[in-house]
Amino acid sequence: MTLSSPLSTSQANRKRKLSVSDHEQDPILKRRNAKGNPSLRVEIPTASQLQESAYSDVESGVSGADSLFDDIFDDISFEVGEDIVTTSTATTGLNTSLDSSRPIQLPSISPGALPPSLIPSAPAVRSLRSLSSRPSRPSQPHHDPNGTPSDTPSSPKEFPIPGLFFNPSILIPQELASEVVEFCMKTYFSGRNANVNQVMLFGRSPTSSSTPAVPASRPSPSSTKLKENEDDDTDSQGYSGLPPILQTLLSHISTLLLPHLPPTVHSLYFPTAAATATSAPATCSSLSPPLTTTRTTRTIPPTSSTQSTPSPNLNRARQAIINLYHPGEGITPHVDLLRRFGDGIVGVSFGSGCVMEFRRVGDHPHDGLGDSEISESYAVPSGAGSSRGSNGSSDGLDDAYDLYLPERSVLAMSGDARYKWTHGIPRRKWDCVEEDGEGGVDNVVVGVDTGGCPGDGELLKDTNDDSGSGGRSSRGTWLERGTRLSITFRFLLPGAEIVGEED
Numbered sequence: 321m322t323l324s325s326p327l328s329t330s331q332a333n334r335k336r337k338l339s340v341s342d343h344e345q346d347p348i349l350k351r352r353n354a355k356g357n358p359s360l361r362v363e364i365p366t367a368s369q370l371q372e373s374a375y376s377d378v379e380s381g382v383s384g385a386d387s388l389f390d391d392i393f394d395d396i397s398f399e400v401g402e403d404i405v406t407t408s409t410a411t412t413g414l415n416t417s418l419d420s421s422r423p424i425q426l427p428s429i430s431p432g433a434l435p436p437s438l439i440p441s442a443p444a445v446r447s448l449r450s451l452s453s454r455p456s457r458p459s460q461p462h463h464d465p466n467g468t469p470s471d472t473p474s475s476p477k478e479f480p481i482p483g484l485f486f487n488p489s490i491l492i493p494q495e496l497a498s499e500v501v502e503f504c505m506k507t508y509f510s511g512r513n514a515n516v517n518q519v520m521l522f523g524r525s526p527t528s529s530s531t532p533a534v535p536a537s538r539p540s541p542s543s544t545k546l547k548e549n550e551d552d553d554t555d556s557q558g559y560s561g562l563p564p565i566l567q568t569l570l571s572h573i574s575t576l577l578l579p580h581l582p583p584t585v586h587s588l589y590f591p592t593a594a595a596t597a598t599s600a601p602a603t604c605s606s607l608s609p610p611l612t613t614t615r616t617t618r619t620i621p622p623t624s625s626t627q628s629t630p631s632p633n634l635n636r637a638r639q640a641i642i643n644l645y646h647p648g649e650g651i652t653p654h655v656d657l658l659r660r661f662g663d664g665i666v667g668v669s670f671g672s673g674c675v676m677e678f679r680r681v682g683d684h685p686h687d688g689l690g691d692s693e694i695s696e697s698y699a700v701p702s703g704a705g706s707s708r709g710s711n712g713s714s715d716g717l718d719d720a721y722d723l724y725l726p727e728r729s730v731l732a733m734s735g736d737a738r739y740k741w742t743h744g745i746p747r748r749k750w751d752c753v754e755e756d757g758e759g760g761v762d763n764v765v766v767g768v769d770t771g772g773c774p775g776d777g778e779l780l781k782d783t784n785d786d787s788g789s790g791g792r793s794s795r796g797t798w799l800e801r802g803t804r805l806s807i808t809f810r811f812l813l814p815g816a817e818i819v820g821e822e823d
């Protein structure tokens with residue numbers, strides 16, 4: 321079986337072909353980049369049952385930023401007969417031009433032994449001051465080849481992009497974070513997958529057992545080692561196919577966000593039969609009961625519209641994309657693939673914080689609308705790299721906002737944030753953040769300009785001070801990035817599912 325996909329549709333019209341072999345034994349596909357770049361691993365249900373239609377939506381896609389990948393992603397070859405297909409993460413814009421003076425070493429993971437940088441720090445990240453294990457400040461951070469020109473950090477302020485939810489006080493529990501990281505590192509990023517830095521997992525929709533719209537997904541190889549839900553990969557919402565630990569993570573995110581999101585928004589990310597009870601379609605009656613926790617912590621009473629508007633994501637299959645970033649790596653600004661994923665994208669940072677940059681998608685009709693690969697689309701935003709300031713936009717917002725995402729924090733994007741703004745992570749090893757005031761939740765919401773902190777001379781921190789702070793200045797604090805793992809959940813749009821039969 322051969323699947324064709326415009327992995328990159330460059331102006332030179334180079335098209336990359338993805339050939340996926342039938343392989344009965346292993347649902348994991350690995351694409352290999354001959355240039356040895358960090359690779360991506362796609363885990364999908366039952367490779368032997370893939371159908372061409374699975375990727376039909378990207379056959380003619382055009383990426384607005386495709387040229388970014390051309391030199392790296394020139395001629396991908398896919399090995400038929402392997403159970404895994406790998407490729408460069410240029411696909412997703414993950415930085416592949418790493419600092420050669422700092423060899424990347426994927427930690428070897430043994431049970432209970434996480435790489436230090438991925439062991440979640442014990443104290444909750446309530447304040448930037450409490451961020452743990454910061455080495456001495458960088459010598460010349462603004463000269464870091466992975467960095468960007470220096471500038472001053474922005475003042476902390478309310479994050480204004482509609483549809484973007486982020487609250488740094490909402491953190492995944494430490495214990496769960498550790499389990500998730502350990503599972504992911506062991507399962508997806510170690511051993512023969514040492515060069516992999518992205519994995520995509522596809523779940524089944526709640527109705528797939530009766531409606532074969534979404535294929536079966538065999539449990540991940542290590543799922544049998546998990547303590548909970550060992551024999552059942554279906555969660556309380558009826559979603560299945562994802563490793564149980566990720567479903568546990570989803571349940572926690574749902575519970576954490578419930579008091580903070582309007583019901584309609586919450587049900588976008590976590591559709592349940594109950595959330596749409598009033599007008600739920602008949603198929604909902606077959607769903608498992610909603611999470612009980614969601615009933616007890618809700619502080620925002622449901623509105624009538626909530627009761628009467630089914631979540632568009634109800635019964636859609638979820639995809640989990642897991643990205644591993646070494647210090648200095650990032651992801652190119654992009655809008656997640658429009659034709660593949662629905663509204664409502666939620667992700668968690670593990671192991672390290674980083675700055676995420678949001679840029680308004682430009683007026684050009686292709687901005688943010690192209691497909692560069694099977695999972696992502698990239699946009700060249702209007703005014704990319706531009707400084708803040710009034711731009712005369714009708715909504716009064718600037719074109720650029722930066723946000724520091726502490727480890728274990730949750731980011732949710734819907735509406736404008738999902739469709740009208742790109743998100744990306746700058747490729748640098750240090751982020752400059754700024755606090756505001758003396759603590760409290762608001763103080764942890766920090767803005768970071770694309771440039772970062774002032775230069776060395778302006779840092780107040782003593783060079784020899786290894787007290788844990790990365791260096792402070794009157795205008796900001798340098799935070800060194802560690803190895804970061806992110807897990808992002810998205811819903812597959814109708815027709816975008818990978819179609820197949822259950823095992």
Ligand SMILES: O=C(O)CCC(=O)C(=O)O
Nearest residue numbers: 641643651656667806808
């Ligand atoms: O690493 C992250 O938090 C973002 C990942 C992302 O945007 C993506 O995979 O589409």
Ligand SMILES: [Fe+2]
Nearest residue numbers: 654655656743
């Ligand atoms: Fe994304």
